[in-house]
Amino acid sequence: MKLRLEKQPLEWIDRSQPLTFEMEGESIPAFKGDVITSALWAKGLKVMGRSFKYHRRRGLLSLANHDINALFQSVDYPNIRGDVVSAEDGLSLTSVNTFGNLTRDAGSLVESIAKFLPVGFYYRAFYSPKFLFPKWESLIRHMAGLGKVDTNWTEERKHKRYRYCDVAVIGAGPAGMSAAIEAAKMGVDVCLIDENPFIGGSLDYQYVNEPSLESVRDNLKQTIEEMPNITVISSAYVAGYYGDNWLAVNTQSGLIKLSALSVVVATGVFEQPAVFRNNDLPGVMNASAAQRLIARYGVAPCGEAVILTSNPEGYRAALDLRKAGIQVLAVLDTGRPSHDWYEQVSDLGIPVYKEIQSIEAQGKKQLNAVTFQVNGLSHTLDCDGLLMSVGWAPAGAPLYQAGGQFSYDEKVQQLLPKTLPRGVFACGRINGVFDIYDQFKDGKQTGLNAAEYALNQTLSSCDVLKSPTPHSHSYPIWDHPKGKAFVDFDEDVQLKDLKGAIAQGFDNIELMKRFSTIGMGPSQGKHSNMNGIRILAKLTGKGIDQTGSTTARPMFHPTPVSHLGGMRFRPERQTALHHLHVQSNAKFMEAGNWLRPEYYQSGQNRQACIETEVLAVRESAGLIDVSTLGKMEVFGLDAANLMDRLYTMTMSNMKVGASRYAVMVDDTGVIIDDGVAVRYTENHYYVTTTTSSSDSAYRLMQQKIIEWGLDATVLNRTGQLAAMNLAGPNSRKILAQLTDLELSNEAFPYLAMRQTQVLGFDATLIRVGFVGELGYEIHLNAGDAVPVWQALMAEGAEFGIQPFGVEAQRLLRLEKGHIIVGQDTDGLMNPFEAGMPWSVHLKKPFFIGKPSLAKLKSLQKRKLVGFELLVEPSVSASGESPLESNLIIEAGDIAGRVTSVAWSPNLDKTIGLADVTMEYAEPDKRIHIKLTSGALIEAKVVPLPFYDSDGKRQRPEEDSEGEAA
Numbered sequence: 024m025k026l027r028l029e030k031q032p033l034e035w036i037d038r039s040q041p042l043t044f045e046m047e048g049e050s051i052p053a054f055k056g057d058v059i060t061s062a063l064w065a066k067g068l069k070v071m072g073r074s075f076k077y078h079r080r081r082g083l084l085s086l087a088n089h090d091i092n093a094l095f096q097s098v099d100y101p102n103i104r105g106d107v108v109s110a111e112d113g114l115s116l117t118s119v120n121t122f123g124n125l126t127r128d129a130g131s132l133v134e135s136i137a138k139f140l141p142v143g144f145y146y147r148a149f150y151s152p153k154f155l156f157p158k159w160e161s162l163i164r165h166m167a168g169l170g171k172v173d174t175n176w177t178e179e180r181k182h183k184r185y186r187y188c189d190v191a192v193i194g195a196g197p198a199g200m201s202a203a204i205e206a207a208k209m210g211v212d213v214c215l216i217d218e219n220p221f222i223g224g225s226l227d228y229q230y231v232n233e234p235s236l237e238s239v240r241d242n243l244k245q246t247i248e249e250m251p252n253i254t255v256i257s258s259a260y261v262a263g264y265y266g267d268n269w270l271a272v273n274t275q276s277g278l279i280k281l282s283a284l285s286v287v288v289a290t291g292v293f294e295q296p297a298v299f300r301n302n303d304l305p306g307v308m309n310a311s312a313a314q315r316l317i318a319r320y321g322v323a324p325c326g327e328a329v330i331l332t333s334n335p336e337g338y339r340a341a342l343d344l345r346k347a348g349i350q351v352l353a354v355l356d357t358g359r360p361s362h363d364w365y366e367q368v369s370d371l372g373i374p375v376y377k378e379i380q381s382i383e384a385q386g387k388k389q390l391n392a393v394t395f396q397v398n399g400l401s402h403t404l405d406c407d408g409l410l411m412s413v414g415w416a417p418a419g420a421p422l423y424q425a426g427g428q429f430s431y432d433e434k435v436q437q438l439l440p441k442t443l444p445r446g447v448f449a450c451g452r453i454n455g456v457f458d459i460y461d462q463f464k465d466g467k468q469t470g471l472n473a474a475e476y477a478l479n480q481t482l483s484s485c486d487v488l489k490s491p492t493p494h495s496h497s498y499p500i501w502d503h504p505k506g507k508a509f510v511d512f513d514e515d516v517q518l519k520d521l522k523g524a525i526a527q528g529f530d531n532i533e534l535m536k537r538f539s540t541i542g543m544g545p546s547q548g549k550h551s552n553m554n555g556i557r558i559l560a561k562l563t564g565k566g567i568d569q570t571g572s573t574t575a576r577p578m579f580h581p582t583p584v585s586h587l588g589g590m591r592f593r594p595e596r597q598t599a600l601h602h603l604h605v606q607s608n609a610k611f612m613e614a615g616n617w618l619r620p621e622y623y624q625s626g627q628n629r630q631a632c633i634e635t636e637v638l639a640v641r642e643s644a645g646l647i648d649v650s651t652l653g654k655m656e657v658f659g660l661d662a663a664n665l666m667d668r669l670y671t672m673t674m675s676n677m678k679v680g681a682s683r684y685a686v687m688v689d690d691t692g693v694i695i696d697d698g699v700a701v702r703y704t705e706n707h708y709y710v711t712t713t714t715s716s717s718d719s720a721y722r723l724m725q726q727k728i729i730e731w732g733l734d735a736t737v738l739n740r741t742g743q744l745a746a747m748n749l750a751g752p753n754s755r756k757i758l759a760q761l762t763d764l765e766l767s768n769e770a771f772p773y774l775a776m777r778q779t780q781v782l783g784f785d786a787t788l789i790r791v792g793f794v795g796e797l798g799y800e801i802h803l804n805a806g807d808a809v810p811v812w813q814a815l816m817a818e819g820a821e822f823g824i825q826p827f828g829v830e831a832q833r834l835l836r837l838e839k840g841h842i843i844v845g846q847d848t849d850g851l852m853n854p855f856e857a858g859m860p861w862s863v864h865l866k867k868p869f870f871i872g873k874p875s876l877a878k879l880k881s882l883q884k885r886k887l888v889g890f891e892l893l894v895e896p897s898v899s900a901s902g903e904s905p906l907e908s909n910l911i912i913e914a915g916d917i918a919g920r921v922t923s924v925a926w927s928p929n930l931d932k933t934i935g936l937a938d939v940t941m942e943y944a945e946p947d948k949r950i951h952i953k954l955t956s957g958a959l960i961e962a963k964v965v966p967l968p969f970y971d972s973d974g975k976r977q978r979p980e981e982d983s984e985g986e987a988a
Contacts, residue, residue, distance in 0.1 A: 025067035026323040028347055033227050035220065035319045036061075042112035046095075047124050051110070059105035059116065060086060060093045061320035069305040069389055071105060073121050075169070075544065076515035077137060078130035080388055082305025083324070084512060085294065086312040088218055088260075088580070089546040091513040094119050094169060101170020102545070104581075107218075119169045142520035142539045157957065169545070181277030183589035188214040188254070189477040191270055191283035192470070193261050193421055196224020197459060198451025199289030200243045201466025202473065203253055206287070209474035213253045214281060216272055218260040222247065224291065228318035229311065229339060230459060232346050239463070263577025264424035268446055271577065278586045284477035285446045287469055288422050292415035292437070292452045293549045295495070297331055298510055298518055300383040300503035302411075306390030310340035310412035317347045325349065325408025329393045331382060333357040333496035335457075337412035338364035344410075345371060352404050355379045355395055357413065357496055376402070381501045384409055414495030416553035417453045423575035431567035436493035438553075438572065448473050455489035464488060498557055510558065511551035513544020521555060525562050532571045535559055542573060545581055598650035599745045599805040600812055607826055615715035617651040620828035634928045637834050639825035640794060641929055644751035646815055647827050649800065650808065652698070653717025654744050655724065658707040659735035665728065666700065666708055669871060671854060673864045677702045682776045682789050685710055686862045687720065692853040692875035696720050697844050699791055699800075701776040709787065709802075713844055717741045727871075745808035749815060750798030750835075752979070753822040758799055760818045761811070764788070773978045782807075782814050792977040794832060795839035795970055834925050837934060840889055840967030846907070847887060847922040847936050853879050856938070858887045858967070886944040887922065889969060890962040892933040893949075901958040904933070911939055912953045918943055921952060927969070934969050935962075 036056035053062035069082045071093040081092035086106045093105035095116040122129040190206040192199050195217035203215040226240045263271040272279040294309040313324035327350045330341050341351050353374040376397050385392040394403045430441035435455040450469035451462050468485040475482050508518040529538040541555045542548025560570040596617045609620035622632045639645045666674035670685045679702050687696040698711035712720040724737040755766050764779040777788045784807035789800040854863050896904040911919035924935030948964040
């Protein structure tokens with residue numbers, strides 16, 4: 024380990040537990056507690072990544088959880104943040120945003136044409152001529168992006184938890200710890216939150232070599248550990264502040280929704296890099312990064328260091344480097360220092376150059392020298408480390424999000440909180456307090472105020488403790504005629520880019536941000552926004568407050584989608600037959616709140632399993648669990664009136680014992696649900712809904728009964744009843760073994776309903792055909808479903824009966840041209856557009872949506888049609904199949920979209936449904952589907968249904984023995 028130091032007093036690593044991981048095939052030794060970045064740097068590998076736009080070599084910058092330079096890829100995860108993610112034994116990493124690897128990246132050729140890629144070039148350069156734009160788009164997409172997402176990922180859900188406290192303290196540095204202790208002394212419950220695995224903040228890296236603070240540090244930590252009403256949440260950050268002091272706290276194990284009576288923001292400041300030529304070379308870093316590297320991980324930031332500073336903190340860094348045995352060649356100060364740390368540096372004989380006028384880093388692959396000017400004279404120092412400490416920006420996202428306002432303070436040269444909402448407080452360096460003892464005091468009085476607010480007491484008065492001298496340079500920016508002075512390391516935004524944006528009129532802070540993309544990368548401007556504001560203010564002649572700052576929105580920090588999604592809060596429902604599906608090796612899918620068999624795994628691949636199920640239904644018999652359908656009973660003197668008003672078809676003229684397709688639309692005529700309605704008696708109906716609409720349909724029915732003042736009652740029996748569909752040519756033979764009901768066509772015709780017994784259990788049978796075969800829906804009490812299912816499977820064994828899942832059902836219904844609401848329809852489609860004008864009975868006095876549908880009938884502009892491919896993907900040039908939602912392109916414009924598409928083993932071709940404009944809705948029209956790759960494939964509009972157009976399969980003739988022909 025080339026740069027590993029001797030053991031440091033407060034280091035985080037455990038040297039007794041070595042480990043090894045790989046970086047692009049090279050073995051990297053590390054210790055437990057190392058992060059990826061510290062281990063790589065210890066090995067001497069200073070190139071951490073390649074820059075986004077120019078693919079320049081980049082190294083360590085901040086080591087503060089926002090290092091865009093140090094992102095890595097593993098087998099499981101993209102964009103691993105190397106400066107905070109622990110090194111793990113056996114981990115295998117590669118770089119991101121490279122065409123090759125970190126050492127040899129073909130993408131670096133982009134820098135040779137950098138002069139042709141000015142800021143905003145992508146807004147103008149690729150739109151003319153128009154025919155070339157797709158090629159440019161493809162190239163840009165290929166070049167852009169960071170990590171690679173594995174689309175075959177394993178679903179990962181992290182727990183969401185809820186916590187409550189009286190006072191939440193964000194940040195466990197000197198001020199935050201002091202605030203937590205003082206609040207806890209008032210008897211309130213305190214949550215202390217810090218992004219690091221250990222509390223202490225700057226006390227543990229910036230003041231680690233101050234002997235006078237050793238006992239203070241130990242006392243603060245011990246007190247927090249011993250106080251029962253302080254809960255420490257470490258390795259966590261507040262990703263967002265929401266109303267009423269709700270905090271989104273992101274931890275390694277998931278999101279915590281924390282509610283507090285008052286909030287203390289002690290988040291401190293972000294150290295800002297200086298802007299000068301080649302300021303992005305590996306070896307140029309923030310001074311605080313070097314201090315963290317030494318104190319936490321026992322790694323030297325360099326062998327020979329030069330320090331660029333505008334504040335006392337730079338001198339503290341010089342002392343820390345000397346203490347660690349690193350040679351400090353010089354301190355370059357932009358001003359004339361006069362403080363204790365300067366005196367200590369001078370006493371050590373370290374040269375100090377005052378009032379430097381310019382600076383430039385030199386080196387090809389990494390830093391090897393620094394050139395600077397003092398009094399008009401140029402100096403060059405050979406070195407491998409340049410440490411910057413020129414200023415700070417408030418880590419103020421929680422305060423901004425809470426509605427706080429900041430104002431620029433000329434004395435401190437920093438944005439400070441100006442006004443804060445009730446119940447929100449700030450302390451420490453974010454408050455402009457830089458003296459360490461003043462930070463303790465500021466934390467104490469703020470913690471007291473926060474506790475007083477939580478206890479509804481009068482707030483005690485507080486002293487103003489902000490620094491009387493600046494700790495930030497007013498303009499730490501040095502231009503160079505050859506450029507490469509980077510302001511934003513995420514987006515490769517240079518000083519000249521911002522000048523160009525402002526010259527083109529983008530001289531508002533929000534406009535400049537969007538045009539130049541400054542602050543829009545993964546670090547969200549943590550190291551660039553303040554310098555961007557200073558540059559805009561300087562070039563427009565305005566003050567910092569006049570210039571303003573960009574909006575801070577949640578999430579403050581990149582947050583995994585698995586944490587935002589969290590574990591399921593909605594119920595995960597299982598049908599009464601679920602365990603039988605498990606025994607049959609079902610592959611489950613989510614359908615609304617339910618788990619349904621997608622298909623049954625039989626040792627074949629997915630498609631083969633589905634086709635086997637489809638052929639079983641077409642050739643003999645299949646059984647599917649449809650218990651997830653919504654099931655409503657409607658009864659009362661006005662039951663028929665209610666059904667007429669709810670559905671587009673007339674329901675009041677149904678015969679007892681009959682069933683009818685039921686379509687429900689909203690007031691605008693848009694289809695919102697469909698199902699099957701049956702009539703038990705004159706005043707008693709039973710109607711099904713789609714799986715995902717049962718709750719909303721039930722609420723609507725209840726609402727309309729009240730609004731219309733009807734004598735009717737609705738019962739939602741979705742969870743009480745089970746349902747299964749037995750379908751196929753032999754379904755009648757199988758069902759006949761379990762019931763005494765006469766099942767012949769004459770006694771039980773198509774679309775009829777019968778109440779009977781199956782296997783001795785009360786059941787409702789509905790002869791419907793969603794899959795296009797002779798079939799029976801069996802509705803019965805959920806507790807009776809298992810024996811009936813088992814009996815049907817046993818009786819059907821001699822016929823080769825197969826259970827079939829949702830995917831087989833979708834293909835079977837597609838062959839019959841039956842729609843699925845929400846898949847083949849969208850949020851604007853009405854029944855006319857869905858090809859179902861027969862379902863709209865406009866002669867009825869009233870139904871929901873009738874006024875709209877009466878007008879829409881003559882305004883139809885699109886239609887759902889069937890299509891078949893003219894050339895199968897297996898023999899086409901691309902070999903690619905169309906997918907649902909692929910667009911239909913005609914004459915260069917969008918003419919529709921595919922809503923359903925599948926290969927049909929029964930028809931031996933690919934069929935589908937498409938929502939197209941009326942000019943392409945006629946049979947035999949040729950349409951062109953744009954595949955995901957961009958290629959076009961030709962199809963032909965055909966009449967529906969694709970299969971069994973005369974419906975004989977659903978109404979089979981009987982032979983002399985009453986069997987299906």
